[in-house]
Amino acid sequence: MSLLQLSDVTLKFGGLTAVAGLSLAVEEGEVFALVGPNGAGKSTVFNLVSRFYTPASGRITFAGQDLLRLAPHDVPALGIARTFQNIELFQQSTVLQNLLVGRHRHRRTTLAEQLFHLPSVRGEEREHRHAVEEVIDFLDLQPYRDARIAGLPYGVRKVVELGRALASKPRLLLLDEPASGLSVEETQNMRWWIADIRRHMGITVMMVEHDMGLVGKVSDRVLALADGRRLAEGTPAEVQAHPAVIAAYLGTAAPSKAAGGRVA
Amino acid sequence: MRFQFKTSYEQDIRLFEDRRQAARYALLLALAVALPFLIDDYFLGEATNVLIWAIAGLGLMLLTGQAGQVSLGHSAFMALGCYACVLMMNAGVSFVLAFPLAGIVTGLAGALIAIPAMKLHGVYLAIATLALAILADDIIVLTAPWTGGVAGLYAPPIDILGVTVDRWSTPDLYWWMVLAVAVLVTLAYVNILRSATGRAFAAVRDSEISAQAMGVNVARTKTIAFGLSCAITGLGGALMGLFAGAFNNETFTFLISIQLVMMIVVGGLGFIQGAFLGAVVIAFLPQALSLATDALGRGVAIPGLEAGVFGALLIAFVLFEPTGLWGRWLKIKTWLELFPFARRDMFRRQRSYLKTERLR
Amino acid sequence: MDVLQLLVSGLANGCVYGLVALGFVLIYKATEAVNFAQGDFMMLGAFVTLAFVNPEYFGLNFWLALPLVFLVMGLFGYLVDRTVLRFVFGQSQTAIIILTIALGFVLRFAVGAIWGHEPQNLQSPLRLGDLRAGGVVLGLADVAVILVTAILTLVLWQFFQRTKLGLAMQAASQNQMAAYYMGIPVRRVQGFVWALAGIVAAVAGILYASKGAIDPNAGFIGIKAFAAAVIGGFGSLPGALAGGLIVGLIEPFAARYLPPGWSQVAPYALLIAVLLFRPHGLFAQVRAKKV
Numbered sequence: 001m002s003l004l005q006l007s008d009v010t011l012k013f014g015g016l017t018a019v020a021g022l023s024l025a026v027e028e029g030e031v032f033a034l035v036g037p038n039g040a041g042k043s044t045v046f047n048l049v050s051r052f053y054t055p056a057s058g059r060i061t062f063a064g065q066d067l068l069r070l071a072p073h074d075v076p077a078l079g080i081a082r083t084f085q086n087i088e089l090f091q092q093s094t095v096l097q098n099l100l101v102g103r104h105r106h107r108r109t110t111l112a113e114q115l116f117h118l119p120s121v122r123g124e125e126r127e128h129r130h131a132v133e134e135v136i137d138f139l140d141l142q143p144y145r146d147a148r149i150a151g152l153p154y155g156v157r158k159v160v161e162l163g164r165a166l167a168s169k170p171r172l173l174l175l176d177e178p179a180s181g182l183s184v185e186e187t188q189n190m191r192w193w194i195a196d197i198r199r200h201m202g203i204t205v206m207m208v209e210h211d212m213g214l215v216g217k218v219s220d221r222v223l224a225l226a227d228g229r230r231l232a233e234g235t236p237a238e239v240q241a242h243p244a245v246i247a248a249y250l251g252t253a254a255p256s257k258a259a260g261g262r263v264a
Numbered sequence: 265m266r267f268q269f270k271t272s273y274e275q276d277i278r279l280f281e282d283r284r285q286a287a288r289y290a291l292l293l294a295l296a297v298a299l300p301f302l303i304d305d306y307f308l309g310e311a312t313n314v315l316i317w318a319i320a321g322l323g324l325m326l327l328t329g330q331a332g333q334v335s336l337g338h339s340a341f342m343a344l345g346c347y348a349c350v351l352m353m354n355a356g357v358s359f360v361l362a363f364p365l366a367g368i369v370t371g372l373a374g375a376l377i378a379i380p381a382m383k384l385h386g387v388y389l390a391i392a393t394l395a396l397a398i399l400a401d402d403i404i405v406l407t408a409p410w411t412g413g414v415a416g417l418y419a420p421p422i423d424i425l426g427v428t429v430d431r432w433s434t435p436d437l438y439w440w441m442v443l444a445v446a447v448l449v450t451l452a453y454v455n456i457l458r459s460a461t462g463r464a465f466a467a468v469r470d471s472e473i474s475a476q477a478m479g480v481n482v483a484r485t486k487t488i489a490f491g492l493s494c495a496i497t498g499l500g501g502a503l504m505g506l507f508a509g510a511f512n513n514e515t516f517t518f519l520i521s522i523q524l525v526m527m528i529v530v531g532g533l534g535f536i537q538g539a540f541l542g543a544v545v546i547a548f549l550p551q552a553l554s555l556a557t558d559a560l561g562r563g564v565a566i567p568g569l570e571a572g573v574f575g576a577l578l579i580a581f582v583l584f585e586p587t588g589l590w591g592r593w594l595k596i597k598t599w600l601e602l603f604p605f606a607r608r609d610m611f612r613r614q615r616s617y618l619k620t621e622r623l624r
Numbered sequence: 625m626d627v628l629q630l631l632v633s634g635l636a637n638g639c640v641y642g643l644v645a646l647g648f649v650l651i652y653k654a655t656e657a658v659n660f661a662q663g664d665f666m667m668l669g670a671f672v673t674l675a676f677v678n679p680e681y682f683g684l685n686f687w688l689a690l691p692l693v694f695l696v697m698g699l700f701g702y703l704v705d706r707t708v709l710r711f712v713f714g715q716s717q718t719a720i721i722i723l724t725i726a727l728g729f730v731l732r733f734a735v736g737a738i739w740g741h742e743p744q745n746l747q748s749p750l751r752l753g754d755l756r757a758g759g760v761v762l763g764l765a766d767v768a769v770i771l772v773t774a775i776l777t778l779v780l781w782q783f784f785q786r787t788k789l790g791l792a793m794q795a796a797s798q799n800q801m802a803a804y805y806m807g808i809p810v811r812r813v814q815g816f817v818w819a820l821a822g823i824v825a826a827v828a829g830i831l832y833a834s835k836g837a838i839d840p841n842a843g844f845i846g847i848k849a850f851a852a853a854v855i856g857g858f859g860s861l862p863g864a865l866a867g868g869l870i871v872g873l874i875e876p877f878a879a880r881y882l883p884p885g886w887s888q889v890a891p892y893a894l895l896i897a898v899l900l901f902r903p904h905g906l907f908a909q910v911r912a913k914k915v
Binding site: 328332334336380381383384387388390391392394395396398399402403405406522525526529566567568569571572573574575576578579582583586 | 652658660708711712715716717718719721722723725726727728729730732733734736737741840847850851853854858885886888889892893895896899900903
């Protein structure tokens with residue numbers, strides 16, 4: 001059974017069909033990339049999985065569970081974490097506090113215990129902190145631990161958002177354009193991290209990305225979308241060479257140029 | 265600038281950063297305890313008043329500063345706390361029991377009201393709570409058989425385990441009682457801030473969408489914030505009513521709510537210290553103004569001057585120092601510590617572009 | 625027959641609430657700022673008119689003074705946006721709510737300091753006395769208020785449908801970014817929206833002052849206008865007017881048919897009921913935020 005499965009999902013905004021009868025399956029342990037021109041419905045797929053949008057028809061399951069029966073805030077409890085295309089961090093909090101929010105689904109103490117700061121709360125805080133420190137070490141965020149998000153450069157924020165998602169120890173990680181706006185070195189780091197996340201942490205990754213270089217290097221399977229429909233699916237090389245994909249990006253069939261490098 | 269070398273996670277979980285900070289606050293507390301021996305009864309009464317405002321302000325601070333929700337209706341919850349406490353005391357419940365119960369009742373009422381209200385965004389919530397504050401007046405009149413309506417109620421004597429605490433005959437006891445409440449409330453506040461709930465508050469304040477994506481139940485978090493906030497403000501209201509000696513439907517008007525809002529903004533949104541500083545400003549501004557008008561030789565009070573100056577002060581703070589007095593102090597402190605190496609842009613406000621709250 | 629009387633006086637009050645609510649919604653739609661001082665804008669509008677018209681001040685002819693009033697209030701709205709609201713552009717709504725509440729306090733103080741706190745009567749041509757016919761007493765001022773509101777609504781509607789500026793305002797309110805890319809100077813348009821809100825407030829103030837005396841605390845009826853705006857659905861201009869009429873009608877009828885004490889509660893009870901059951905108002909539609 002696939003970890004995440006969308007079957008025949010359709011979503012409409014008024015008269016606009018954002019996702020049309022889309023089916024896809026993400027297998028446990030793989031890196032699955034969604035590509036496609038702007039407005040193809042890639043982020044919309046993420047928002048469907050996060051339950052921010054409810055499809056008009058179709059089914060979405062995660063590890064056999066029906067996601068459509070859950071509220072958005074219940075989705076992370078299953079082990080789904082995500083990042084956002086336009087970074088959505090908690091601006092006024094420090095990096096550490098942001099990452100600790102990632103631990104929210106693992107909290108055990110009640111409000112009453114917290115009000116009196118009982119030993120149980122202290123023990124829990126220590127555990128959360130330990131888990132978060134591991135993420136900080138993994139992502140080299142030590143210098144920024146106590147810095148407020150509001151003053152951090154874009155590249156660091158992007159990493160913090162990845163860290164916040166990782167802190168929740170998810171089974172499935174949704175990355176919405178992890179490399180957009182990053183420098184060449186930062187993109188390089190991101191690539192290694194994604195590879196490590198899959199290999200060493202055993203987390204399944206699903207990502208939306210425009211940088212075909214990155215997609216080609218880290219992903220096992222790629223699904224190309226256009227206008228909310230499936231164009232092609234396969235290995236990165238297969239998808240890049242697919243005539244329908246090239247046509248969708250360039251309007252007409254113009255082979256060699258689209259292969260490799262950045263598209264869109 | 266002092267750098268802290270942290271060696272264990274405990275250091276970030278503890279109440280105070282380091283010994284120095286702990287010592288400073290211990291000194292402050294000692295000073296507060298010794299206050300009755302340092303100043304006369306009139307000023308002690310004023311100080312008690314400041315502290316009561318600060319307690320009520322802490323309640324609103326938790327909601328607005330921490331969870332980012334505006335309430336213009338906290339005067340209604342002050343009224344509820346006050347009436348609940350006094351009615352219980354009149355029914356023979358001892359103050360020691362009636363007082364915390366009043367807080368709990370107000371908190372529960374707040375949470376109950378929050379359940380529908382918290383589905384509302386910024387503006388709607390502000391208006392709904394404003395309506396609540398205005399309704400409180402009418403409801404008190406309509407329930408006159410219990411509340412005394414326009415005639416009001418007299419505060420019964422406070423009796424703590426056989427000791428009578430009275431504003432006039434034992435002002436020092438009264439001060440210590442209010443101080444104890446303030447310390448306990450502050451502790452509870454800090455405890456919430458350093459727990460998962462406190463982080464959930466900040467998450468909801470800064471980005472509801474990503475709070476949800478991290479598993480924070482936004483509606484529930486807001487309801488908790490509202491309930492806790494109302495409980496604390498209710499305690500403040502109970503103390504205020506008891507301190508005043510008598511109160512009626514017009515004691516807790518919606519202007520009190522607005523004064524609370526001003527207080528926390530001027531003091532510093534999001535800082536516990538801000539609630540206390542704001543209370544000092546709110547309590548002493550009228551005095552300062554009357555001194556100023558006297559000095560100008562007018563001798564006659566200018567009607568509405570107080571409200572006008574409050575308004576102008578508030579505008580100035582929102583525009584030029586949105587972090588309030590405490591935020592300003594933190595900046596000054598950093599500047600002094602770094603002297604002469606502070607750079608201007610260290611304190612520059614981050615400009616963020618319009619993030620629509622409108623649903624579309 | 626006193627149903628008719630209640631109806632007319634209720635509608636007349638409702639028109640004033642509706643116009644204040646309209647100013648409120650105008651600004652909200654275009655800038656996402658909530659002007660909690662809109663009621664005080666109305667009060668200021670009434671006092672500015674009073675200063676131009678009443679014999680104890682300038683004593684101008686009412687119709688001569690009218691354009692001057694509109695100019696002053698329009699300029700005032702524009703300047704409030706330019707000098708105060710500009711600073712908090714893009715900040716949280718909390719900041720804007722607090723700011724405009726404070727602005728209301730300052731306005732109330734300023735008006736009190738300039739024109740005094742005593743209630744005053746505007747020499748308005750709309751004060752027409754009463755019409756008595758067969759036991760029914762109709763305030764002609766009330767009828768005039770209703771007529772003026774109807775005309776103003778038509779003018780505004782035409783303004784939004786026909787003029788370039790009106791269309792620009794509509795565009796800016798629907799999608800700031802898109803409007804900006806289409807070459808609409810969004811910031812400047814926002815300034816004009818505030819100016820327009822100032823003018824609408826002036827009309828509301830004149831109507832209010834035509835029905836009775838005015839004092840610096842008159843701005844507090846703004847609270848009922850907020851209720852009206854919410855009842856009507858915050859993003860809808862016709863909704864705001866309708867909400868105002870509903871609130872205006874509820875008051876006299878509740879006073880007449882409910883036990884004493886309940887009439888003041890009625891509008892807010894309705895407000896809370898609307899928030900509970902139709903949180904986005906009776907006339908609004910909602911879609912999900914895009915992330």
